[in-house]
Amino acid sequence: MYGDLLKGLPTDLWIGGSWRPASDQARFDVLDPATEKAVASVASASESDAAAALDAAAASFADWAARKPRERAEVLRKAFELMTRDAERLARIITVENGKPLADSRAEVAYAAEFFRWYAEEAVRNIGNVSRAPSSGARIVVHHKPAGIAVLVTPWNFPAAMATRKIGPALAAGCPVVLKPASETPLTMLALMPLLEAAGVPPGVVNVLPSRRSGPVVGRMLKDPRTRVVSFTGSTEVGRMLLTQAAANILKPAMELGGNAPFIVFEDADIEAAVAGAMVAKMRNMGEACTAANRFYVHEAVRAQFAARLTEEMATLKAGHGLDEGVTLGPLVNKDGRDKVVELVVDAVRRGARVLTGGKAPQGTGFFYPATVIDNVPDDALMMREEIFGPVAAIQSFTDEADVIAKANGTEYGLVAYVYTRDLARGLRISEQLDFGMVGLNRGLVSDPAAPFGGMKQSGLGREGAHDGLMEFLETQYISAEW
Numbered sequence: 488m489y490g491d492l493l494k495g496l497p498t499d500l501w502i503g504g505s506w507r508p509a510s511d512q513a514r515f516d517v518l519d520p521a522t523e524k525a526v527a528s529v530a531s532a533s534e535s536d537a538a539a540a541l542d543a544a545a546a547s548f549a550d551w552a553a554r555k556p557r558e559r560a561e562v563l564r565k566a567f568e569l570m571t572r573d574a575e576r577l578a579r580i581i582t583v584e585n586g587k588p589l590a591d592s593r594a595e596v597a598y599a600a601e602f603f604r605w606y607a608e609e610a611v612r613n614i615g616n617v618s619r620a621p622s623s624g625a626r627i628v629v630h631h632k633p634a635g636i637a638v639l640v641t642p643w644n645f646p647a648a649m650a651t652r653k654i655g656p657a658l659a660a661g662c663p664v665v666l667k668p669a670s671e672t673p674l675t676m677l678a679l680m681p682l683l684e685a686a687g688v689p690p691g692v693v694n695v696l697p698s699r700r701s702g703p704v705v706g707r708m709l710k711d712p713r714t715r716v717v718s719f720t721g722s723t724e725v726g727r728m729l730l731t732q733a734a735a736n737i738l739k740p741a742m743e744l745g746g747n748a749p750f751i752v753f754e755d756a757d758i759e760a761a762v763a764g765a766m767v768a769k770m771r772n773m774g775e776a777c778t779a780a781n782r783f784y785v786h787e788a789v790r791a792q793f794a795a796r797l798t799e800e801m802a803t804l805k806a807g808h809g810l811d812e813g814v815t816l817g818p819l820v821n822k823d824g825r826d827k828v829v830e831l832v833v834d835a836v837r838r839g840a841r842v843l844t845g846g847k848a849p850q851g852t853g854f855f856y857p858a859t860v861i862d863n864v865p866d867d868a869l870m871m872r873e874e875i876f877g878p879v880a881a882i883q884s885f886t887d888e889a890d891v892i893a894k895a896n897g898t899e900y901g902l903v904a905y906v907y908t909r910d911l912a913r914g915l916r917i918s919e920q921l922d923f924g925m926v927g928l929n930r931g932l933v934s935d936p937a938a939p940f941g942g943m944k945q946s947g948l949g950r951e952g953a954h955d956g957l958m959e960f961l962e963t964q965y966i967s968a969e970w
């Protein structure tokens with residue numbers, strides 16, 4: 488099934504531009520979630536490996552920071568080209584370790600590579616300013632310096648994009664990084680390292696530490712005085728812990744955390760467009776996305792029509808191994824993820840919700856769950872409050888605009904909301920009232936390297952992508968000058 492894909496795939500730690508096993512030789516298995524079989528055994532970094540990675544990053548910093556912006560830009564541009572050249576191989580690796588269908592993996596690789604292209608373009612736009620102090624008349628010279636070594640911690644749901652969204656801007660800013668990929672999916676980043684090396688990234692500027700001991704390994708780096716930035720994507724729970732550690736060392740934090748996205752369909756919406764958008768917002772990555780539509784609020788006047796059409800579309804998805812042609816629904820990433828979806832659906836049904844399609848995990852191998860639509864989901868169902876992280880669309884109807892806005896905002900999360908209406912003025916007015924960092928207005932997909940991605944409330948701090956993402960890796964310095 489895998490052909491030559493896994494042959495020669497790097498499985499050690501990438502530190503200072505070379506491969507090495509863990510200091511204590513520890514390793515762990517990476518599984519294919521469709522077969523539940525191990526596909527690789529990967530080195531599991533220790534705290535002393537973490538210290539070694541920081542040594543390598545520190546040794547590379549001065550030279551990398553001093554490179555001309557154009558030079559760093561060219562390296563990033565080359566990284567974009569090599570990633571694009573090897574897109575198919577990288578996509579297949581993502582599918583093997585994460586489970587998502589190849590079409591999703593190809594889209595992810597294209598998206599991930601775009602962060603290198605975008606930050607190649609941003610690397611030459613680190614622009615400061617000069618003004619005169621109103622009272623003293625002194626010059627206020629403002630410029631931006633690389634913040635220092637950045638520790639990057641990424642989740643398993645987008646093994647390539649969540650990492651390049653951090654590596655791109657860090658390298659553009661002049662910062663070396665140590666990346667700790669998720670244990671479920673370390674292979675993609677390891678496979679990327681030879682490409683970054685070929686693109687001209689010097690030894691030590693990017694280091695990768697897979698580890699089953701993420702707590703101690705990341706903790707070791709966050710307390711090191713040489714670390715200046717921590718950029719994390721993952722659960723709110725772990726983000727909160729890392730923020731506490733960052734506080735002790737006064738690190739610059741960037742946190743992309745959980746979500747609980749509402750998807751609001753008004754009575755004047757183009758229902759076909761809303762269904763198409765819902766399929767993307769819900770089913771990209773089998774629902775395993777922080778941006779996944781979690782709660783569908785559909786106006787009572789169009790509820791039946793929307794639910795029927797969404798059910799039809801969901802029922803056409805074909806489950807199977809993501810590498811197989813025609814498969815559009817892969818397995819969830821692991822047993823815990825699947826068990827959680829089972830639990831949420833059982834809970835909703837117990838509270839009176841009605842299953843329109845799916846709703847029952849299949850027997851057999853692989854962490855599969857069918858595409859599911861559930862109508863009449865009451866407010867007290869757990870799936871209205873927690874991230875489902877699976878292929879389940881929970882529908883509830885509404886009649887009043889103010890009510891639906893209050894419900895949409897009634898969550899501690901604030902990452903993304905989706906709104907469908909043909910009335911653009913209404914759409915913009917409602918978007919402004921939604922306490923979410925991003926709004927998809929008649930769009931089921933907001934992610935774009937050129938746009939500031941990030942959440943409000945407990946969905947995070949800071950923004951990735953756009954120019955904002957570059958600023959997360961820069962410190963502002965002001966020089967008060969006379970000339």
Ligand code: NAP
Pocket residue numbers: 640641642643644645649667668669670671698699700701702703705706720721722723725726728729742743744745746776777778874902942946947
């Ligand atoms: P997670 O459990 O928080 O793990 C994320 C990363 O943190 C992994 O690399 C993990 O390593 C590491 N980690 C776990 N415990 C740690 C600790 N005590 N100290 C340091 N690092 C630790 O999240 P996940 O289950 O992988 O991913 C799902 C979550 O990510 C969801 O909540 C989703 O919404 C969120 N997410 C957010 C965004 C966004 O941009 N806002 C994007 C994608 C995903 P191990 O794998 O070794 O445990």
Ligand code: MG
Pocket residue numbers: none
């Ligand atoms: Mg995890």
